[in-house]
Amino acid sequence: MGIERTLARVETDLATGRVPLARQRLRGLVGSFPRDLGVRLRLAEVYRLYGEPAQAGRWSLLDADRRPEEVAAFEARYPDPVERMRAVAWRGPEEGAATDFARERLAELRRDASRAAGRPLEWGFTDPEGWEEAAGGIGDTLAGWGCFAAMVLFLVLAGIGTATVVRWLW
Known part of the structure; x- marks a missing residue:
């Protein structure tokens, strides 16, 4: 099922009060299309409906209009930069992001995580040794x-x- 069709189903789910199903569909879309900033932002909006600022901050982190209190809640829930990098669930180089703001945030997060891990880390799971070592x-x-x-x-x-x-x- 494509992005547009799934987003239409998300809207139907939200209109009929099936917020958990809408969230589940959006999480699937983010997993399939991690570079789609619009899908990430829509997921953040659904988490706001849940009253979960940390998750809203997680999924709106790459948006210039993100809410600072949500980002702070996300950073408090994931104080370790390596875990924060993993939680963002980005795949591929920062250059793949659609906006300068997103590219800068991704580069900053990867720099912080690499410093915390004591060696360079890459996005995604192309570096399993780094992820396993960082995860203990x-x-x-x-x-x-x-x-x-x-x-x-x-x-x-x-x-x-x-x-x-x-x-x-x-």
């Missing part, structure tokens, strides 16, 4: 436990198979 290495931990569980399962199955073959031979 949770991805490495989960991957390690997954490999361990797979190895244990393999050894158990190999033991059962070996025991079966030995029984056949006796």
